[in-house]
Amino acid sequence: MRFGSFVFPVSHSPDNDSNVIDNTLAEVELGEEIGLDTAWLAEHHFDGAAAYADPLMFGAAVAARTKRIKIGFAVLEMAFYHPVRLAVQTSVLDNLSHGRLIVGIGRGSAFNHYEYIGFGMTMEQGVERLGEAEDLLIKAWTTENLKYDGKFWKVAFPLLRPRPFQKPHPPIVRACISEASTIAMGKIGRPVLIGEVGVPAVRNRVDAFENAMLASGFSEVATEKALDQCWFSRDIFVAETYAEAREKAEYGFGRERKHFRAARENFNPDGFPPIDPNKPLSPGEDIEQAFIMGTPQQVVDQVAEMRDAGTRNLMLKFNIGEMAPEDVQKSMKLFGEKVIPLFKS
Secondary structure, eight states: OEEEEEEOOOOSSGGGHHHHHHHHHHHHHHHHHHTOSEEEEOOOOSSSSSTTOOHHHHHHHHHHHOSSOEEEESOEEGGGSOHHHHHHHHHHHHHHTTSOEEEEEESOOSSOHHHHHHTTOOHHHHHHHHHHHHHHHHHHHHOSSEEEEOSSOEEEESOOSSOOSSSSOOOEEEEEOSHHHHHHHHHHTOOEEEOSOOHHHHHHHHHHHHHHHHHTTOOHHHHHHHHTTOEEEEEEEEOSSHHHHHHHHHHHHHHHHHHHHHHHHHHSTTOOOOOOTTSOOOGGGOHHHHEEEESHHHHHHHHHHHHHTTOSEEEEEOOOSSOOHHHHHHHHHHHHHHTGGGGOO
């Protein structure tokens, strides 16, 4: 298995944004030190949900402070970018990191209408533009004397400079919320990033993606390659005792969910609907489904369960709800010392 960190630092106060950004850079450096494969960077705006807000700018700092760890986006909110400008920025970052970039893309938040409003568009427009934005991004990376006549963008230029370090371009992955979107990506052979889902759903998603690729005519070799680039996400806290892990996890998780909900209730023009007590919690709202937690051995068992359900790559959020940096670092070190080695062949 490969392990990455989901670097998604909540900052609860604008006055503390700078400290959180500094602590997050240190977290990425520690991730490289303990043997993580990838640092996955998030993007959200106006609410402190991702303190550094701009993963491209933050990714450049990560490239300068690290040597080995890959830099992934989970994800770029494509609605807010001109695809040619994004092609230039990602190409520069791919060169700065000497080919360590993975470009994860998605339409943007499925809940935060205020982010779209802040960039002068609607959520529906973001969804509508995504396919063409990805197409133009790839063509900008790879095509000389490009003339593009799309619905949303009409551009022409001789050659993108600099060219991406990786050839023909950095790997692309897509964020998927539903099983239907996972199948849609399988049909085009696009590796996926999947958020918190229960263990039975992991196997369902893996099977759905694999079956969709094979049914669309992809070879077993191509399907295997794509599956090897798919990632599942979980929150995590490792401690010497289960009681400590549970206490820290519950505190951080509750604080984070409260932060997200308050932003949506306060900033969305129509607010945000309350949780329906008559329906099961979504995986992202349910600590039992969202978290891997406990002693190192308990965490080993839970990771093994994910592996046996089909997970090859696990994206782990170590800092949930602006935890104390020393708690995050201790949890990460325990994971690096006592968990990672057991899953490396």
